[in-house]
Every structure is written in structure tokens, then in C-alpha cells.
Amino acid sequence: MLRLIAQRLQSWLNLPGETGAVLPALAVMLGAALLAFVFIAFFAGPVTWWERRVAGRVMSRIGPNRVGPQGVLQWLADGLKSFLKEDIVPAAADRPLFLFAPYLFFGGYMATFVVLPFGAHLVATDLSVGLLYLIAISGLVVVGILMAGWGSNNKWALFGGIRSAAQLVSYEIPSAFSLLAVVLATGTLSMQGIVRAQGGWPWEWLLFRNPLLFGMFFVSFAASLAENNRTPFDLPEGESELVAGYHVEYSGMRFLWFMFAEWGNLWVIASLATVGFLGGWQIPGVRPEVIDQSTGWAFAGWQALSFLVFAGKASMLVLFAIQIRWTLPRLRVDQMMIVCWKYLVPLALLGSAGVLVLVALVPEGSPVDWFLRAVSLGLGLWLIIAYVRKARAAYLADREPYRRLEGKDPWYPPYRLP
Amino acid sequence: MRFDAAVVAVFLLTALGIVGAAMALGRLVRPNRPDPIKNQTYECGERPIGSGWFSFNPRFYQLALLFLIFDVEIALTWPVAAVVRSWVAGGRGVVAVVEILLFLAVLVAALAWLWGRGDLDWIRELGTLPPPGKDGERGDDA
16 A cells, blocks of 8 residues: 555656655655554544543443543543653663663554554555564563663562563463464465455354354453453552552653553554454455455545444454453462463464364365354354343343432443453 | 565654654653652652662563573464465375474473473472572562
8 A cells, every 4th residue: 555655656756766766655654654653642542531431330430521521532631741741760760771661662562553454455564474573573562661670770660570571471472372373274474364364244254264263362362461461461560569560660751652552552452353353354245356446436435444344343342351451350470370371372272273174174165164154153142142141130130229329220231241 | 575674664763753752842841850859769658678670580581481482483383374275275285284283292292391390380389499688689579
């Protein structure tokens, strides 16, 4: 997409040859990077407000509702406040490390947006090793965390940083092995290739390709939640024991960059799961070739529609992650390691081995293939029905006492996970 | 290829630039009043005891080693995984499948060995740990 725009720009400006191609290309890339930043800002900001509102509902309180209608502008106020706050550097800290850590943290986060597809052609550049790149570049975040933890010269920060690094590297193993199953089933590492190997309808998604991939989705999602230090895996920040973890000494704007990347990372988690398992931007009933061949306004329309499909799926996953955060308690550090090494890693290893055998033995479209899809669709349906029934039962159980207490019915549907 | 690398570089540099620009702009509007008490290391209001830089638990070191081994194996498995489908279509599926399964079997064996050795346990017997050192140097606290 970017390459195409750069070529158009070059021919429009009438610049010759190889050297003439550099300037428009750089301009287009810069534009894309700034656009990605604007997207991150307009996602991460409101999501903090959204998360706090959902948390309020879960805890039977209101949440921020003062700035703007229903408090939607809360994130702007928070940002402005952080901007005006003093930037304190502890006297004992290692100054260069302390000052540079947020740069790496945010840089490593933003570089993942190079390969994240937002729509049929809405991707900065579709690297042929996209999935591997995504996993590799997020390693920069670990470096940032370690720098912040060590550079602060603070015991809380050091423990938070080291814990966080240990957790990130541990959970990268199940995450990578469960994505290995995706690579096996699609035969490509490029993000767009993975999306194109699936289809628009649920039975064409990798999630419902076979029961093993269905299980791998949950392993992968749990591992990516842990990689982002979100509850139930948020030990690095455990307020009750470590105060705040690696960013305990940070204040003002420098602190904001950590929070910014952390909330923005929700989008990365959700997109990764959407691309890998939920069919990405594929519109039901529309083949991707139709989008490729359309021109002019039809092309733009398809892009917008595919973006809406993608954003819809990703937002559902974001809401799911938020619900998990406010429903489940935090794990203990030894439990966290047990969950990773004794459950998720063997599961992911077995799962990818099983997917490998299925890929080799079951050709696509054979009766066995359809049987496996039906089984996993059934599993998914059963999960959804069980979820709704459980949620409704919990709601009905809570309704009577709540009405007696407050004189009105509680919020429906309940935000808490059943 | 060059184009892709350039995109990555531009994204990274833009991120650094944005953070830098925001910090620089903020300098104009935010107060800067350092104070020896304010710049003290934060330890919940207590006077900090010792430096924050102390030797910490070697378990983290073992984890890092474990991760390194597994990550190298991941890097070696992924390229093979990417071509399995085309090999299966070309009738050479057995080779790829056996290859990856063998590789995974080695991994599983390694994991089982570590499990049996007790390297995956977070809580170990206290006797095997070095005794806690003096001022601020703790060996057993995670």
C-alpha cells in the first residue's frame, strides 16, 4: 500500500528514477508512522476511560464521569495533567538509563504497527516474516523495562523490572509455540498471508478449523495477556507488594509513555489474536480478490468496510481482556511460573504437533476436515451458550438483593465475567 | 526488502522523535524545582536503606537460560513450519512432519528433564540457597 502511494507520488511530482524515489517514499513512511501514532493516541486514550468505566460497573461504582459527557474526555485531562507535571529524576538513579527507558519502551511498541494489518490493504508494509518480526521487535520492550527497573536504583523498581523480564521471556515460549500452529495451518509468516488463508465466515476462521487450533487460541491469548503484564499476570506491577513495579520512580510525561504503550498494547494483543485466529479483516461473503480488483471509490469503500470488520472483532477482544482484568485475582509468582512452564508450554507443544499431523493427514475440504470444523464450531457455540446462561443466572441471583438495597434493577448485561 | 527495512526504521525513529518532542515541549511548560528530599529514592516514605542495586535471585538467571534455549529452537522451527504446507502438497510431507516432530520431541525431552530436575519449581528448599547477606543484600526474597 505504502509502496503504491510512494510510486504515485513520485510520478505525480515527476521525479526521475532510483534517487527520485527516495524522497516521496520517506515522506509516505513518515506520514504512515504519524498516522499510526494518531491511531494509538485515539485508541489508548479512550480505552483507559472505557476500562475505568467497565471497572466501575464491575465494582458497583460509577467510574470517571465528570470530564465531558459521561467522562469521555477524561483521557485528555489526564494527558494534559501529566504534561504539566514536574519530571522528577531521583538523585540516586542512573540518569541516562532512567531518561532513555521510556523511549525504548514506546519505540518497541510502536514498531509493531509496521506489520499490523488494519484492513484489506491497510498495512504499512506486509513483511514476509511479519509474525516473527512482531515477536522479535516486542523484545525491545523488555529492554526498556529492564533499563527502567535497573536505572531507577529503587528496590521496588528493580524487582518489578526483573520480574517483568522473567515473565515476558517465559510467556514468549507458549505464545510463540501456539502461533507456530497458526503458521503450520496457513503455511506463511506474513500477516496478510495468514488473513488471506482464512475466510470471512466463522467456519473459515482458523479458530474453528479444528479443535486443536481452538485450544491454541486460548493458550495464545493467555500468553499475550501475560506478555503485556495484564491481570491475572500483572505481578510486575502488583500494587500491594511492589507499589508500581518498574515505573515507580517515574512521574509526569515520562510515566505517561509507559501507560500509553501499555494500554495501546491491548490493540496489539487483540489484533494478533484477530489476525491469527479470527479471520482478520475478511468480510463475510466477499473474496479478497474482489477487493484487489476494485478501483476508485469501490476500493476505498472495501478498505473502510474491512477496517470496520477488523476493528469490531478486535474491540470485542479488548472488552474481553478488560473483563478478565477486573474479574480474576492476581496470580502468585510461583503460580505464574507453574502456569507458564507446566501447563501452557506442554499444551502449546502438543497442540502444534497435533496441528502438524492434521495438516499433513487431512486435506482441506475432505469429509474429515468438515467434521473437525463442525466439532470446533460446536465447541465454540457451546462456550457462548454456557457463557450467556451463566451470566444470566448470576444476574438473576443478584437482582433481588440489589433491588432491595438500591430500589432499582442492576445494570444488564452484567459486566463481570460469570 | 530495502523498502521494508526503511519502513521499520522510520517507524522506530518516529516513535523516538515523538517521545523526544513531547518531552522537549513539556520542558517549556512544566515546573522544575529539584529538592534533595524530593529526589530521594522512593521507599514508601521511609528513609531508603542501602542502594537499590543489590544482587538478586539467581532463579531469574536460570529462567533466562531456559528461555534462550527455547527461543533458539523457535527460531529454527518457524521457517520449516512455514513450508510444511507446500511440502505436503508436493508429496514430501513425510519428511517435513518427521523433521518437526523429531525436533519437538527433543524439546519435550528437554522440558521433561528440567521438570524432573526441579528447575521449573519456583519454591525450592531453603537449604540449597545461599544465606542472606548483610545490609540490603537479600538472597531469598523474590
